[in-house]
Each structure stands twice: as C-alpha cells, then as structure tokens.
Amino acid sequence: MVEIADLSLVNWSRAQFALTAMYHWLFVPLTLGITFIIAFMETLYVKTGNEEWKRITKFWMTLFGINFAIGVATGIILEFEFGTNWSNYSWFVGDIFGAPLAIEGIFAFFMESTFIAIMFFGWNKVSKKTHLLATWLTAIGANMSALWILVANGWMQKPVGMVFNPETARNEMESFWDILFSQVAVDKWLHATSSGFVLASIFVIGVSAWFILKKREIVLAKKSILIAAVFGLISSVYLVLTGDNSTRTIANDQPMKFAAIEGLYNGSEGAGLVAVGLFSSTETDPDNENLKDFSMKIEIPNFLSYMAFLDWNAFVPGVHDLIDGNEKYGYMSASEKIERGKVAIGKLSEFKEAKKAKNEKLANSLKAELTSDDFKENYFKYFGYGYFEDVNDLIPNVPLTFYSFHLMVGLGFMFVLLFALSLYFLIKGQITEKRWFLRLAVIAIPLAYLASQAGWIVAEVGRQPWVVQDLMPTMAGVTRISAGSVQVTFWLFAALFTVLLIAELKIMFRQIKIGPKH
Amino acid sequence: MFENLSYLALQQYWWVIISVLGALFVFLTFVQGGQTLIYRIGKNENEKSILLNTLGRKWEFTFTTLVTFGGAFFASFPLFYATSFGGAYWVWLLILAAFIIQAVAYEFRKKPANFLGAKTYEIFLVINGLLGTILIGTAVGTFFNGAQFSLNDMNQVIWQTPYRGLEAVFTFHNVALGLSVFFLARVLGLLYFIFTVDHDLIVARSQKQLFLSGSTFLIFFLYFLVWLLLKEGFAVNPETGEVFMEKYKYMHNLLQMPVIAGILLVGIAGVLWGIISTMFKHSTKGFWFAGSGTVLTVFALFIMAGFNNTAFYPSAYDLQSSLTIQNASSSKFTLTAMSYVSLMIPFVLAYIIYFWRAMNREKITEQEIKEESHVY
Numbered sequence: 001m002v003e004i005a006d007l008s009l010v011n012w013s014r015a016q017f018a019l020t021a022m023y024h025w026l027f028v029p030l031t032l033g034i035t036f037i038i039a040f041m042e043t044l045y046v047k048t049g050n051e052e053w054k055r056i057t058k059f060w061m062t063l064f065g066i067n068f069a070i071g072v073a074t075g076i077i078l079e080f081e082f083g084t085n086w087s088n089y090s091w092f093v094g095d096i097f098g099a100p101l102a103i104e105g106i107f108a109f110f111m112e113s114t115f116i117a118i119m120f121f122g123w124n125k126v127s128k129k130t131h132l133l134a135t136w137l138t139a140i141g142a143n144m145s146a147l148w149i150l151v152a153n154g155w156m157q158k159p160v161g162m163v164f165n166p167e168t169a170r171n172e173m174e175s176f177w178d179i180l181f182s183q184v185a186v187d188k189w190l191h192a193t194s195s196g197f198v199l200a201s202i203f204v205i206g207v208s209a210w211f212i213l214k215k216r217e218i219v220l221a222k223k224s225i226l227i228a229a230v231f232g233l234i235s236s237v238y239l240v241l242t243g244d245n246s247t248r249t250i251a252n253d254q255p256m257k258f259a260a261i262e263g264l265y266n267g268s269e270g271a272g273l274v275a276v277g278l279f280s281s282t283e284t285d286p287d288n289e290n291l292k293d294f295s296m297k298i299e300i301p302n303f304l305s306y307m308a309f310l311d312w313n314a315f316v317p318g319v320h321d322l323i324d325g326n327e328k329y330g331y332m333s334a335s336e337k338i339e340r341g342k343v344a345i346g347k348l349s350e351f352k353e354a355k356k357a358k359n360e361k362l363a364n365s366l367k368a369e370l371t372s373d374d375f376k377e378n379y380f381k382y383f384g385y386g387y388f389e390d391v392n393d394l395i396p397n398v399p400l401t402f403y404s405f406h407l408m409v410g411l412g413f414m415f416v417l418l419f420a421l422s423l424y425f426l427i428k429g430q431i432t433e434k435r436w437f438l439r440l441a442v443i444a445i446p447l448a449y450l451a452s453q454a455g456w457i458v459a460e461v462g463r464q465p466w467v468v469q470d471l472m473p474t475m476a477g478v479t480r481i482s483a484g485s486v487q488v489t490f491w492l493f494a495a496l497f498t499v500l501l502i503a504e505l506k507i508m509f510r511q512i513k514i515g516p517k518h
Numbered sequence: 519m520f521e522n523l524s525y526l527a528l529q530q531y532w533w534v535i536i537s538v539l540g541a542l543f544v545f546l547t548f549v550q551g552g553q554t555l556i557y558r559i560g561k562n563e564n565e566k567s568i569l570l571n572t573l574g575r576k577w578e579f580t581f582t583t584l585v586t587f588g589g590a591f592f593a594s595f596p597l598f599y600a601t602s603f604g605g606a607y608w609v610w611l612l613i614l615a616a617f618i619i620q621a622v623a624y625e626f627r628k629k630p631a632n633f634l635g636a637k638t639y640e641i642f643l644v645i646n647g648l649l650g651t652i653l654i655g656t657a658v659g660t661f662f663n664g665a666q667f668s669l670n671d672m673n674q675v676i677w678q679t680p681y682r683g684l685e686a687v688f689t690f691h692n693v694a695l696g697l698s699v700f701f702l703a704r705v706l707g708l709l710y711f712i713f714t715v716d717h718d719l720i721v722a723r724s725q726k727q728l729f730l731s732g733s734t735f736l737i738f739f740l741y742f743l744v745w746l747l748l749k750e751g752f753a754v755n756p757e758t759g760e761v762f763m764e765k766y767k768y769m770h771n772l773l774q775m776p777v778i779a780g781i782l783l784v785g786i787a788g789v790l791w792g793i794i795s796t797m798f799k800h801s802t803k804g805f806w807f808a809g810s811g812t813v814l815t816v817f818a819l820f821i822m823a824g825f826n827n828t829a830f831y832p833s834a835y836d837l838q839s840s841l842t843i844q845n846a847s848s849s850k851f852t853l854t855a856m857s858y859v860s861l862m863i864p865f866v867l868a869y870i871i872y873f874w875r876a877m878n879r880e881k882i883t884e885q886e887i888k889e890e891s892h893v894y
Contacts, residue, residue, distance in 0.1 A: 058891060065625055065892065072581065073621035077614050079585050080603055083592070084611060087604020088674050094596025095848045102593035103859055105586030110866050113578035114873055120892045121575055126876055134873075165849070169672045170596075172849040352671045479604035480676060489611050496615065500622055503633035510631035517891065 009483040010475045013085045016490045018460070020077050022453060023497045027071030027504075029452050032146060032193050033200025033235075034064050035139035039132075040227050046132050056220050059516035060204065063508060065120060070504045074497060085486065089467055089477030095172045096162050096179060097152050104148035111141030146196070147189050154185030156468050157459075158253045164380055166351050166370045171471070187249050188459075191242040194235045195452055198415055201232025202441075202448040205422055207512055209441035212432050217515055225422055225431065233419035240412060244307070250462075251308035251316070254469060255331075256394065257462040259319045260401040262304055265291060267318035267326065273303035276406070279399045288392040291319065292399050319398070323391050334391040341386025344379040384471045396464040404457040411451035418444055520857040528853040529843045530825065532594035535860055537820035539587045540658075541813040544699060546580035547651050548710045548809070549573050551703030551731075553620075554647035556640060559711060559723045564884060567628075567893070570643075572715055572882050573707075574624040574894040579870070581617060593856050597846035598831050601675045605667045606657065606683025613653045620646035624894040648700070655699030657683070659692030661823040662746060662768065664834030678835045691749075694742040701735035702789070702812060709792060709805035716881035725797065732793040747772070752832035754842050761829050761840045771826045778818050778825075785814030 038060050045053035079101065082090050090097070118126060118134035126134070155161075161178030162171045173179070205228045208221035251258045259265075263274055280295035305314040315329050325333025347370055354363040369375055388394060418441065425431040431438075463469065467477040520528065552573045560566035592599040603610050619642035626632045627639035666678040666685060679685045686692045708724040708731060715721065751767020754760070764770070772779040788811020796804030824830035829840035847853065880886075887893060 062892070066629070069622045069625035072578070073618045076581070076585055076617050076621070079588055080610060080614055083588075083599045083603025084607055085604070087600040088672075090592070090600040090604070091597060091673050094592060094600060095852050098589070098591075098593035098596050098599065098848065099852060099856055099859075102586070102589040102856065105582065105589040106859065106863060106866060109582045109585055110870065113582045114870050117575050117578065117877065118873060121890070122877060123891065125879070130876075168849075173852045173855065176855040356671075479607070480674065481604070481607055481682065482680075485607060485682065492615070496618065499634070500618075503622070503626055506631045506633050507626060507629045511629070514630070 006483065007475075009481070009486060010478050012483050012486040012490055013478045014474060016085060016486055016493065017081060019490065019494055019497070020074060020081060021456065021460075023501070024071065024074040024078055025453060025456055026449065026501070027067050027074065028146070029192075029196035029199040029449075030067050030203055031064065031071050031142050032196025033198070033231075034060060034067075034203065035135075035142050036197065037200055037204055037227055037231060038064060039135045039139045040231065041224075042132050042135050046128055052219065052223070055516050055518075056223055059220065060224070061119065062511055063207075066504060066507050066511065068116070070500055073500060077493070085479050085481075086467070086477045087479040089472060092170050092472055092477065093156075093159075093162075093468055095170055096155060096159075099173070099176070100148040100152040100155075100179075104145050108141050108145030108148060111137055112145065115141060143193050143196075146193050150188040150192055151180055151182075151185040153459075154182050154188045155179055156466075157188075157463060158182060158184040158249075159468055159471055164370075164376075164383075166348055166367055169348070169352070184249055184253065187242060187246045191239065191246055192455075194239040194242060195455060197235035198232055198239055198412075199448040199452055201228040201235065201419065202415060202444050204228035205232065205418070206442045206445040209438040210512070211515070213435065213438050213442070218432065220516055222426065222431065225426055229419050229422040229426065233416070233423060236412070236416045236419055240416065243409070243412065247307055248309070254463060255317050256319070256322050257396065257401070258308065259317065259322065260396045260398045260462050261405045261458060262316075263294065263297075263398060263402040264304070264316060264318040265320055267316050267321040267329070269305065269315045270302040270313045271304040271308075271316040272299040272301045273307060274299050274402075277402065279402070288395055290392075290395050290398045319395055323394065334385070334394050337382045337385040338388050338391070340379050341382040341384060341388075343386075344375075344383045345386040347375075347379070382470065384466065384468070384473050384476070387473045387476050388465075393465055396462055401458055401462040404454040404461070408451045408454040408458060411447055411454075415444070415448065415451075520854045523854075523857075525850045525853075526844065528850060528857060529847045531857060531860075532590075532847065532853055533824045533830070533843045534821070535863070536587070536591060536594065537817050537824070538813075539583060539590055540820050541816035543580065543583045543587055544702070544816045545706065545809050545812045546576070546583055547699065547703040548706030548805075549577045549580045550647040550650045550707075551700070551705065552647075552707030552710060553643040554700075554704060555707055555711075555724075555727065556643065558727060559708075559720055561719070561723075564887075565717070565720060566640075568715060568717060568720065568882060568884060568887055569711065570624065570627070570640075571887050571890070571894050572711065575877065577620065577624060581621065584617065594848055594853060595841070595843070595846045596848060597673060598841055600673075601667060601669065601841060601846075602657075602665070602683075602831060605675045605677040606660075606665065606686070607677075608681065609653055609657050609683035609686065612649060613657070616646045616649035616653070620650070628894060647703070651700040651703045652693075652696040655696030656686050656692045657696075658699075659689070659695040659742075660686050661820075661830055661832075662695075662749075662751070663689050663691055664752065664832040664840075666835045667833050667839060668836040669839040691742065691745055694738050694745070698735060698739040698742055701731050701738060704731040705735055705789075705793060706805065706808055706812065709796060709808050712796060713802050713805040714878060714882055716883045725800070728793060728797055732797070752829040752837070752840055754827045754829055754840075754844075756827050759842070759845065761832065761837045761842075763837075767828065768822050771822045771828060774826055775821070778821050781814050782818035782822075785811045785816075785818060787811065788814060 038057055041053055041057040045057055115134040115137040119138050122131050122134060160182050161173060161175035163174045165172045204224050208224045211217040211221040263277055274297045277294050277297035279292035282293050283289055283291050302312045304316055306312050308316050317326060317331055321331050323334045325331055347366060351363060351366040351370060354366055421437060425434050425437060465473045467474045556566050556569050560569045623639040623642040627636050668676050670676060708728050711724045712721050747769040750763045750765050753762055753764035753767050789808045792804040792808025792811060795801040824843050829842045831841035833839040
C-alpha cells in the first residue's frame with residue numbers, strides 16, 4: 001500500500017518547488033516592507049501637504065510596481081504546485097492546509113489587488129485620504145497574505161490541532177485556533193515579515209546612497225534614508241528578537257534541524273555555540289556524507305545550551321543522540337521510531353484490507369485501536385518514520401543548513417549596525433561626505449537578498465526529510481508522475497523565470513537611473 | 519450557526535461558493551478576451567495603449583479570483599485539488615504558464631530597457647487570452663465528460679494516460695466548452711471597451727467585431743448545451759455512493775432543480791440581451807447584462823455538475839473513483855470553520871464593487887492616458 005516514489009522524481013519535484021519558491025521569495029520581501037515605507041511617506045505628504053513627499057512616494061511606488069508584477073507571476077505557480085507536484089501530500093493534509101490558502105485568497109489577495117489599483121491609478125479619482133487609506137491597506141494586505149501562507153508552513157514544521165481519520169486516510173482539523181496561534185506559525189510570520197521590512201529598508205537606503213554618490217536627488221535621498229533607517233532599525237532589532245525566539249521553538253520541536261543548524265554531532269550538557277566554522281571534505285561518519293568534520297571552528301562555551309533552553313548547562317542533543325538514541329536524556333533511537341512507524345502503517349493497511357473484504361467487525365476493532373490515545377501517542381506519532389529503512393536518511397544536509405544559518409545571522413547583525421550608522425550620519429549631517437559608507441550601503445542590497453534566501457534554506461532544507469514533521473516524508477508526498485515530465489517543467493520554469501528576472505532587473509536599474517519625475 | 523447544518527448541507531454550501539467563484543472568474547475573463555483583441559480593435563499605438571490601460575486596471579481581479587478559486591477548492595474539496603491538479607498535470611501547468619506571463623506583461627510592456635521588447639509582452643497577453651480561456655474551459659468540460667484516472671486505497675491519484683490531462687482535447691464536447699468560454703470572453707471584452715472607453719473609433723470597431731464573436735460564441739455554446747442535455751451523465755446512488763451512467767442525467771438535473779433551470783435561462787437571455795442591445799440599440803450598458811448573464815449561466819452549469827446526486831469530477835476510466843461533493847470534501851469541522859470565514863465574502867465583494875465604481879466613474883480617454891503618471 002505504501003509505495004515509495006523513485007528518488008529522481010522526488011528530487012526533481014523538490015528542485016521545482018525550491019526553484020519557484022526561491023524565485024518568488026526574491027520579490028516578496030521587498031513588497032512586504034516597501035509598501036509600509038511608501039505608506040509612511042504618503043502619510044507625511046497628506047499631513048504636511050509638501051509636494052516633495054508626493055514625488056518621493058511616487059518614485060518608490062514605481063519601483064514597487066515593477067517588483068510586485070513579477071512577485072505575482074511567480075506566486076501563482078506556488079499556490080497550484082501543492083496540487084500538481086505534491087498531490088499525495090495535498091490529500092493527506094489538505095483538510096488542514098487548504099484552509100489558510102483559501103483565507104489568504106479571500107482576505108489578503110483581494111485586499112491587495114483592489115487597493116493596489118487605487119494606489120497606482122487613483123491619484124485623481126479618489127480623495128487624498130482615501131488614497132492614503134488604499135496605500136495602507138495594500139501594505140496590510142500584503143503582510144496578511146504572508147500570515148496565512150506562513151501559518152500553513154508553520155503547521156508543516158509542527159503539526160497541531162488535527163487528528164488522523166483512518167476511514168479517509170488523512171489528517172483532519174480539530175482546532176482552527178491551535179493551527180492559527182501555533183507558536184511556530186506566529187514566530188515564522190513575525191520573523192519573515194520583519195525580514196521583509198529590513199530588506200526593503202536596505203533597498204531604499206542603498207538606492208538613495210547611489211543617488212548621493214552620483215550627486216543627484218540629494219533631498220529625496222536624505223528624506224528616504226531617514227524613513228528607511230528608522231523603520232529598518234526598529235525592524236532589525238525586532239528581527240533579531242523573533243529569530244532568537246524561533247531558535248528555541250526549533251530546539252524543542254525539531255531537534256534534528258537544530259542540530260544541523262548548529263553542526264552539533266554529539267550532544268552535551270553546557271554545549272558550546274559554533275560562531276564561525278568551516279567544514280572539511282572528510283566525514284565523521286563513513287555512512288553519511290552529510291556529516292562533515294569541522295576543519296576550523298570558533299566556539300563560545302555553554303552558549304548553545306542557553307540559546308536553546310535558557311539554561312547554561314542544559315543538555316542539547318546532537319545528530320548522533322537523535323539517531324542512536326540517548327537513554328539518559330530520554331531520546332528514542334531512530335530505529336525504534338522506524339519500527340513504531342511501520343506498526344502504524346501496517347495497522348492502517350490491515351484496516352483498509354478489512355474494509356475492502358467488508359469484514360466490519362474486524363474493521364471496527366482495528367479502527368478503535370488506531371484511534372486510541374495509547375496508539376496515537378506510541379505509534380501514530382511516528383507514522384512517517386515507517387517509510388524509512390536507513391536511519392541515515394533522517395539527517396538533513398548539515399553543511400548547507402549550517403552555512404545558511406550562520407550567513408543569515410551574521411548578516412542580520414550587520415544590518416542593525418548599518419541602520420544605526422545611517423541614522424547617526426544623517427543626524428550629524430555627514431551622510432553625503434561618508435562615501436565609503438554610501439558604497440557599503442549599495443553593496444548591502446544584494447547581501448540582504450542573500451540573507452533572506454539563506455533564511456528559507458535553513459527553514460526548508462533543515463527540516464528534510466520531512467514535508468510534515470514526523471508524519472509524512474517528502475518522498476511520500478509527491479505526485480506519481482514520470483520524473484521526465486517534472487524535468488521538462490523544471491527547465492521550462494527555470495528558463496521563463498530567469499528571462500523575466502533579467503527583464504525585471506534591467507527595468508528596475510533603468511527606472512532608478514531615470515530617477516523621480518520632476 | 520453552521521454547526522447545526524448537516525455534513526451534506528455544508529458540502530452543498532461549499533459547492534455553491536465554488537460555483538460562484540467559478541462564475542465570477544469566467545465573467546472576469548473579459549480581461550483575457552480583450553487581450554486577444556488589442557490588434558483588431560487598436561489600430562495604432564495610441565489606441566492599443568488605451569485598450570491595454572483599460573484592461574490593465576482590472577487584470578488583477580481575474581488573476582486573484584483564479585487563485586482564490588484554487589485555494590477555496592483546496593480547502594473545501596481537497597481530493598479534487600489533489601486528483602485534478604496532480605493528475606491533469608500538463609493542462610494545469612500550461613494554464614499556469616499562461617498566467618505567469620500575463621502578470622508581468624502589463625507592467626513591463628512600456629518600460630524602458632524591458633529586455634524582450636513591447637511586442638513580446640503583447641504576445642504574452644494574447645497567449646494568456648487564448649490559453650487561459652480555452653484550456654480552462656476544456657478542463658471544466660471534463661466535469662461532464664469524465665477524466666482518465668483512478669484512486670487507490672490511500673486516495674492517491676493514478677492517471678491513466680501519458681498526456682496527463684491533455685487528452686481532454688480529443689473530446690470535442692470539452693473543446694466546445696473551451697471555445698465557448700474563449701468567444702464569450704471576447705464578447706465581454708468588446709462590451710467592456712464599449713462601456714468604458716470614450717473613443718469613437720474603438721467603440722465603432724468593437725461594435726462591428728461583436729457580431730462575429732457573438733455568433734461564434736453562440737454556435738459553440740448551443741452545441742455544448744444541447745449535447746449536454748442529451749448525453750448520458752455520471753449519477754450517484756445516494757444510498758450506496760455507487761456511481762453509474764444515467765441517460766439524460768443533466769437534463770434530469772435541470773428538470774429536478776427548476777430554480778437552476780430558471781437561472782440558466784435568465785443567464786443565457788442576459789448574455790444575448792447584452793449582445794443584442796449593444797448591436798442594435800447602441801446601448802453602452804450591454805457589459806452589465808452580458809456580465810450578469812455569464813455569472814448566472816456558469817453558476818447554473820456548476821450546480822448541474824455537482825448537485826442532485828451527480829459526480830462533479832467523474833472518472834471515465836474507473837467510475838467508482840469519480841469524485842462527488844460528498845466523497846471529495848473536507849471534514850465537517852473544516853467546512854464549518856471555513857463557512858464562518860465565508861461570511862466575509864459579501865464584505866469583500868462590497869468593497870470591491872465600491873472601489874470599482876469609484877475608479878470607473880469617468881470613461882477612459884486618450885487625454886487621461888497621456889496625463890497619467892503610471893501607464894501600462
């Protein structure tokens with residue numbers, strides 16, 4: 001009954017999803033943040049009546065429009081790709097996962113698309129205040145859509161509020177509020193949106209810095225830097241705090257992901273945090289190529305334990321503790337989990353067979369067993385493990401996750417400094433003279449995108465091999481289709497998105513060069 | 519309040535919502551229809567610009583409705599979402615590709631340094647208009663003619679042809695629906711130009727073009743409808759859930775649901791009156807008649823596909839794998855929770871209508887496009 005799709009299909013399907021998600025995320029963070037920056041600017045225009053603010057608002061709005069169009073283009077495919085490429089997943093969890101997607105459409109997308117039209121074309125058609133309202137609602141709409149999709153993603157990282165129904169062979173929703181207010185979902189939303197605010201602030205500061213370097217549009221640039229630096233500074237501090245919160249959630253709910261993020265192979269009490277590390281090409285464990293040795297690392301003693309559990313001496317499990325088990329600290333071995341998962345899958349098969357044979361008595365007793373609390377706690381909890389044979393398949397790509405995480409965090413702290421310095425130089429009236437700083441601000445734009453992408457690699461590569469943590473491995477969620485078909489669509493979308501990205505960048509650069517209308 | 523409804527009533531309620539969204543989507547494809555006419559109606563750059571700016575202010579509604587339609591289908595009938603999207607892979611991915619290129623086309627077309635040139639973006643819009651309507655219509659045709667799939671014990675879809683859904687074009691009845699949607703979209707696009715653009719030549723050419731698009735639409739639609747009423751349909755035994763073929767099933771559905779028959783007739787009359795009043799009385803309000811007529815007609819067709827013990831996504835390969843609103847739906851809990859969410863839909867519609875009116879209060883003129891700061 002449980003077939004495993006061939007690896008090439010799984011990998012191509014993952015590649016296609018990663019491709020579309022990463023392209024989409026090139027455009028979303030700017031939208032999340034710049035809409036608020038534009039709203040602040042327009043508010044100043046409406047409050048002061050100063051036409052200069054209107055000109056500034058319109059300039060950033062033009063850049064936003066270019067970014068928004070391609071964000072929409074890359075977004076539609078994601079909404080449907082759950083069905084086209086992950087249809088088994090879509091059935092297994094669709095009772096829960098579909099709801100946030102529908103709500104996103106009904107509430108957020110319509111809000112965005114209605115008010116964005118007014119934002120762009122309504123200057124002479126509605127009153128000043130209505131226009132301002134539309135701008136604010138566009139920003140709120142964009143960030144609300146992020147909420148719902150992240151609720152869905154959060155649920156995949158930590159499934160809550162549902163119960164398995166053997167009759168339909170799927171998970172069904174039991175509590176809407178548990179799903180919406182899941183700690184993981186809330187953390188994700190706050191962290192992802194504030195990362196968008198930071199990226200957009202850096203974008204605005206970087207572009208403004210370029211104008212100053214070119215000795216153009218000094219007034220626009222200074223005013224824009226002021227708004228973006230204040231917004232960015234607040235957001236970046238908040239970003240660090242929400243990131244710190246997420247770390248603890250991951251340590252509790254996804255210990256394997258946490259171990260990968262930190263490159264922790266052997267757990268210990270008072271574990272140290274590897275602040276900087278480089279992997280060598282040799283493996284610590286010949287059975288698993290993911291477990292590379294460190295060739296160099298700088299460690300801060302006890303810090304990891306504190307970060308994960310707010311206790312300097314707490315035990316943090318490493319990859320080996322989670323695979324081999326650690327009785328002393330109560331970690332079950334992976335092979336035991338696999339055994340239990342197989343029992344759960346076997347019972348479900350027996351139930352299906354009994355149903356097919358119309359043996360109602362047997363079916364009823366099996367159903368009672370499958371839905372008993374004891375079975376749920378001791379067997380069904382490990383359902384997804386039953387798909388595995390080799391415990392090493394339960395380990396994500398450690399080097400990729402580790403590097404992405406450290407890159408993201410390192411850059412994140414640098415951005416706080418960038419905003420603080422922008423503000424400092426601006427207040428001191430020195431910003432136009434600090435050319436080294438202005439150049440840095442321009443370079444910071446691609447770095448912000450890099451950090452943002454790295455964040456998603458941590459989230460998504462780090463949770464492998466799961467599509468739904470502990471319940472469904474990625475390989476079981478995939479649509480049964482020939483790997484060749486997915487390969488074709490992968491290259492089709494890769495080519496299409498790349499061409500559109502080139503077009504977008506060229507248009508964006510040109511519009512920046514043209515500058516605001518006079 | 520929704521807790522007191524039966525499971526079946528909730529399933530029906532959600533099928534009605536899906537039908538409304540599908541109907542609104544087809545109405546909003548006036549944007550797609552209009553896109554396929556930019557060369558025929560716009561004879562120079564200025565005129566083309568007027569047309570594209572007229573459509574460009576509305577394209578996101580169509581797009582958003584399609585996305586919401588997908589999301590709502592996923593939430594309420596996840597087995598359809600999994601079966602159709604995963605199964606008819608090529609059809610849906612082609613449709614998606616056609617919408618990807620639309621999303622950038624308006625914004626990028628006129629911008630300097632746009633890499634591909636204005637002409638390419640215009641061709642993107644024409645492709646979107648063609649594929650977006652014809653393929654979606656053809657795919658919906660399988661609601662009445664069946665698709666080639668089976669489901670296993672775990673409700674996983676196994677598609678039976680290597681064409682992954684593209685085989686639907688081999689059934690002419692499906693294609694007839696696809697072409698009906700396409701020509702209807704063109705009719706609506708023309709009526710929208712007449713309704714909203716203040717430009718004599720554009721209006722005159724649109725009126726002329728209306729006869730051709732309108733009559734072609736009628737031919738394909740009448741063929742589709744007559745054949746639908748005469749053909750066998752996929753019926754469900756409400757006691758056992760067994761699916762079987764019933765002669766004149768869709769005709770029976772209309773006779774057994776007279777209200778739906780009424781809605782269908784009023785809808786078709788609305789579309790016809792929209793066309794006729796514009797052609798012969800030179801009315802500019804034809805868009806609203808044809809638009810409302812479209813909503814009613816499509817709504818009635820969706821209800822015919824899913825209500826009255828009918829399998830809405832039948833499998834011609836394995837009848838018992840067919841999807842009905844009962845076996846494909848979400849759990850009672852999810853449908854109840856989502857029903858509360860649905861109470862917001864009238865509010866959403868209200869603000870969309872309010873702001874649509876605010877933006878359309880004055881007709882679009884050449885002068886306006888010249889003075890506009892954000893042009894497509």
